[in-house]
Amino acid sequence: MIQVKLFDYEHExxxxxxxxxxxxxxxxxxxxxxxxxxxxxxxxxEEQIYCFSAMIIYKKK
Structure with missing residues (x-):
């Protein structure tokens, strides 16, 4: 089965x-x-906000 894990942070x-x-x-x-x-x-x-995000697509065991 294919799964995803999402990540979202303000700092890399x-x-x-x-x-x-x-x-x-x-x-x-x-x-x-x-x-x-x-x-x-x-x-x-001066007011910029960063959003660093990633998605890992993986096969569940």
Missing amino acids: KDLEDEMNVFLEDIRENQIVDIKYNVATTGEDE
């Missing part, structure tokens, strides 16, 4: 850490794909 290091924790528990051959996206919002450079 938080995203990286949480994805690595998740990936520790699955085998490499279970990974189908990883999608990554960065979005920004805000009216000017």
Whole structure:
């Protein structure tokens, strides 16, 4: 069965850490794909908010 795990953080290091924790528990051959996206919002450079998100598509054991 194909499953997805979604991640969404304001800081890229938080995203990286949480994805690595998740990936520790699955085998490499279970990974189908990883999608990554960065979005920004805000009216000017001083108020920009970043959103770092990723989706891991994997085969459930």
